Amino acid sequence: MIKTEIYEQALFETIKRGATEISPDVKDAFMKAIEREANPDAKNGLEATLKSMEMSKVRENPLCVDTGWPIFYFKVGNQCELEGGFVELENAARRAVAKATELGYLRATMKHPLTGYDPGNNIGMNIPDFTYQFVDGDAIEMSYAAKGGGSECFGGTRHRIVAFADGIKGIEKFVIESFVASARAGAVCPPSVLGIGIGGTANVAANLAKEAACLRTVGSKHPDPMFAKIEEDLYEAINSLGIGILGAGGSTSVLAVNVEYAYTHIAGIACATSTNCMVARRASSRIDGNGTVTKMTSPNWFGDR
């Protein structure tokens, strides 16, 4: 049985790492973007952002002032036993978020949707958000994603039901037009990690898009060539638009395009987008059944991608 103090400490460390350390795959994507950037001002912007992100690790401060919606993903072994069970896991996650907020690793960003009341600790109705996936084994893997306000609020997350009559062309047109509108003047903090969900009900597509944006390793490809081609075509197409870092012009507008899919109804194809901002914050940890905690460099949410 995994002790409460072990998973609570792992949750806190994962939140802190997600808020303050750039993921290795995002760093690689930045370095490639800097290398190929043709616009000198955009190149300076990418370099300044990378430099600041590297300083955050040393200074132990947030990569960006907006530390986003606190979102947890748990990949749980079917034989995993937690002291206090899963109710206590969620309580521990709430305590860890409150502690990270008190120490300034997170900003107290979550507020009541109608009154504007700020609890000061990022804890409230249905927040943090929890998603589970079940697998074999006795381990638990946890990922913390901080979904920024800019990337979420300005049209980076949206959906459309595309008719089978319109197919891939309809999906690609919807994605490109949505992205151009949402990246105007840098609203969604491009270069983005653009997640796309295809199929399922509208909410399934939206969840897949969010997970594709927040949990896929940047630089990975979908194993099905049909979806890998959509990823590649849209990556090339969007990076040809000249939107650039914070929308002020440049040759890198997306760091990655990640597609995930579900089977859909004969009536239509739900299609959703979710942009993650350039800092693409997340961190993951694994706790084995014997209580050993390991830092993971990638969420492993979609297997090896």
Added chain:
Amino acid sequence: MAEYHLKGPLTDEDVTKLKIGDTVYISGECFTCRSRLQKYIFDEKNVLPFGTKERNILIHNGPIVIKENGKWKLMSFMPTSSIRFEKWGAKSVDEWNLKMIVGKTTMGAETAKMMKEKKCVHVSPRSVSPNLWIDSIEVQDVYLYDELGRIEAAWFFKVNELGPFIVDIDCEGNNYFDRLDQDIADKKDEALKKLGIDENFEFTKLY
């Protein structure tokens, strides 16, 4: 594109020479503002508890400030999107006599019109680099902390060579991003064509 190093309080002369696309660094006294402050003043009819004559640079931002050994410590800073405060933009420029708004994205037509009339500019960053900025910022004071909370309170900053920022709305009402829009739209048409999507493509209407 020119580069300017300006010191607040800013004068009409300081800002009228700025053109869209220019780079600026700012020094002097500024205050932070988010929507809760504007709502509190303009919708809920409260009086701004400080003067803006000597502090005419507004920064759209909700900083992370913690108290360490009895002193304020700035943990992180990044200008936030201005466009969502458009509802109060023109009023803020007019009643607070602002000469510069530091934000992200840009402001809308109503604010740009008032900025032209009152001589004010909007500037935004080209990076997300809090650590290259926080050493240039001294937290001086805070107003409306109890009323609006830690994030949406009005923080007083004294800044030293804070930047670089790009001028995206100048005093003539020109908008840097409007100029980019046409170029992006042209490239979008080319990109769609390359993907085999005809320019006359129309979505089958499902709703």
